[in-house]
Amino acid sequence: MSRIAAVVIACLGVMTTFLFYLRIAERVPTASNSGEAEIIARLDRLEKSIAQLAAARAGAPSATDSATLAAPAASGRAELDGERVAAARAAAIRDGNDIVDRALGVGQWTTDDERALAESTGTLDGEAVAAIHARVAAAINSDLLKIAPSALRP
Amino acid sequence: MKRKTTAFAIGATLALGIVHNTPDAIQYIFCESQGTSANCQARNLAGLVRSCSTANPAFLAAIHSIGTDSFLLFRWNAAGQCTSVSVRNGSLTVPKV
Numbered sequence: 001m002s003r004i005a006a007v008v009i010a011c012l013g014v015m016t017t018f019l020f021y022l023r024i025a026e027r028v029p030t031a032s033n034s035g036e037a038e039i040i041a042r043l044d045r046l047e048k049s050i051a052q053l054a055a056a057r058a059g060a061p062s063a064t065d066s067a068t069l070a071a072p073a074a075s076g077r078a079e080l081d082g083e084r085v086a087a088a089r090a091a092a093i094r095d096g097n098d099i100v101d102r103a104l105g106v107g108q109w110t111t112d113d114e115r116a117l118a119e120s121t122g123t124l125d126g127e128a129v130a131a132i133h134a135r136v137a138a139a140i141n142s143d144l145l146k147i148a149p150s151a152l153r154p
Numbered sequence: 155m156k157r158k159t160t161a162f163a164i165g166a167t168l169a170l171g172i173v174h175n176t177p178d179a180i181q182y183i184f185c186e187s188q189g190t191s192a193n194c195q196a197r198n199l200a201g202l203v204r205s206c207s208t209a210n211p212a213f214l215a216a217i218h219s220i221g222t223d224s225f226l227l228f229r230w231n232a233a234g235q236c237t238s239v240s241v242r243n244g245s246l247t248v249p250k251v
Binding site for chain 1: 195203
């Protein structure tokens with residue numbers, strides 16, 4: 001009887017040990033699994049960094065992080081548009097001042113000058129237009145520019 | 155007799171008197187608006203012309219209120235900028251003929 005009990009106890013002990021081992025094995029990853037996951041994560045991060053660097057050098061957005069790089073691309077377009085607008089404005093101001101300079105060379109402000117100035121400054125803001133017209137006014141006030149009678153007609 | 159707008163233009167150092175009903179065709183005064191900028195100009199009987207330009211919103215508002223019987227005054231500086239624009243619409247000016 002005691003022999004049977006000893007065998008049963010021994011069997012229970014073996015089973016308990018086995019079950020305990022299974023539970024530990026399930027909860028804790030093995031050393032090899034843990035290392036592999038970490039390496040994969042590092043490779044992912046490295047790949048993203050390389051893609052971002054390449055995109056930044058090429059000036060093109062990266063497929064891996066398009067949300068991050070979309071904003072710089074949009075601002076680049078806006079910057080280009082802004083440069084074009086500024087260049088057009090500068091050209092209009094230059095043209096307007098050229099008309100005034102030519103009139104000053106002749107000493108007379110004519111209807112043609114008035115019309116040409118209106119055309120060249122049509123896209124400009126009021127401040128810029130007034131600045132060019134102020135040059136004409138200052139020249140008139142200093143008697144450097146005579147107004148042709150035709151220029152007085154509306 | 156040629157009718158003109160009731161007007162006086164007084165510069166910082168010079169007065170140009172231009173009234174309506176003047177019989178000559180020499181004197182004049184006007185402001186011309188481009189919407190966001192404007193020019194004012196006047197000539198007196200001696201043929202002296204004075205002019206200024208502005209983009210000042212307050213001056214533009216005054217200029218846009220000019221009528222055919224307005225009293226107009228503008229001043230200018232050496233740079234050709236308007237330093238003041240004044241418009242009076244009322245019955246205290248020279249009576250219309």
